[in-house]
Amino acid sequence: MIETKLTKLLGIKYPLVGGTMMWITTADFVAAISNAGGLGVLASAVYQSKEEFEVAVDAIQKKTDKPFAVNINLFPAMRAIDNNEYVDVMIDKGVKIVETSGHSAPEELCKRFKDAGMTWIHKCVGVKYALKVQGMGADVVTVVGYENGGATGRLDIGTMVLVPTVVDAVNLPVIGGGGISDGRGVAAILSLGAEGVIMGSRIMATKECPIHDNLKQAFVGASELDTMLVMRSINATHRVWINDAAQKCRELEENQASFEELYEVIKGDNAKKMYDEGDLGAGIVSLGQGVGMTHDVPTVAELFERIMKEAEERLVKLNGQIK
Known part of the structure; x- marks a missing residue:
């Protein structure tokens, strides 16, 4: 069993975090990720009202007794979002982990997180931003390299450089990702000094992911060039x-x-x-280069168990090569 500062801090079995994905990381999928031993993260921006969001949080808490997080989206939106309404529900329901992504969280939100005793994870694009939120009281920072699916930021830095650069710069646990699809990738990210690994594209091709099977099968047939x-x-x-x-x-x-x-x-x-x-040409879908290592559609639990077994085997093998 691989135990890290992140698994201890969050109370999770595996140092694996499910990436927040619009329309995808809803209540059932979040619960499945958490029940599988990782950290599921609910995409609050999916929900159009405080009441809808409250129903989603209730649903997660009925389906799992494991830790989960809620993502607060700080990117500019097409509709006005009052994130304080989401935080009201989180406090009322006893949600203990919050993830923010986008611009650094406003001071008033940070204070609310801290006053409520939440663990605050902030997802950012590089050292400058990681240092800023460290100074604002973040507990964990997440960075993903240029290989990742979705927003790549402005810096165009690959995972192998970005993760250790941020690890060296901050005094916080770092979650790293970008192109991670198997245990080899997890072992690599942990070897770079991160305390956890974030995955999005790979977990889209799981049985519980709420996307059409046409899309899952397309990902299984895709390469790193797609x-x-x-x-x-x-x-x-x-x-x-x-x-x-x-x-x-x-x-x-x-x-x-x-x-x-x-x-x-x-x-x-x-x-x-x-x-x-399942109309495969209807819209754009975020997808990382790691899709080229996606070859099947297991359950989340099967995937996580396999990934962590491989990660442990890789690390043991490397340790045995040291003379």
């Missing part, structure tokens, strides 16, 4: 699966299309249609 970068023209670079919508987005960007034109392609409603109905 992703591309889009939305760089609007300063929101994302790595996504190459499909009709992604290629249309790139074409529009090359022709200097307006944001309104791009939005009709990249909007979340299109992605949700793909997830629900």
Whole structure:
């Protein structure tokens, strides 16, 4: 069993964190990740009202007695979001772990996290931002390298450089990721000094993930070459699966299309249609280069057990090679 500062701090079996994914990391999937020994993270931005969010938190707490977190999204949104409403529910329901992503959390939110006794994880893009939130009281920072699916940030730094650079800079446990799909990747991230590993793309191809089987099978058949970068023209670079919508987005960007034109392609409603109905060209879907190591669709528990067994075997083998 691999035990780290993160597993001890959060009370989880494995040093594995499920990446927050819009429309995907909802209550049932979050509970499945936590029950499998990792940390499931609920995407609060999925929920349009305080009441809907409250129902989701209740559902998780009915399905698992294991630790889970809630993500508070600090990126600019198409609709106004009062994150204090989500925090109200979290405090009322006794949620003990909060993840923020995007711009650094406002001081008033940080104070609320601390006053409620929450463990605060902040996901950021590099050293400068990690140091800033360390000074604001964050307990853990998460960074993902350029290989990752979804927002890649502005720095274009690969996982093998980004993770140890942040580990060296802060005095907090670091969660690292970007392209991690198996136990070899987990062993590598831990060897770089991180205390935990975040995975998103790989756990999309699991039985419990609430996306259409057409998409899961497409990922199983994909290679490391089947992703591309889009939305760089609007300063929101994302790595996504190459499909009709992604290629249309790139074409529009090359022709200097307006944001309104791009939005009709990249909007979340299109992605949700793909997830629900299996129309593989309907919208863009975040996907990392590690999809090339996705070869089956197990349960989350089966995947985590396999990954951690492989990670342990790799670390033992490497230790045995030291003379």
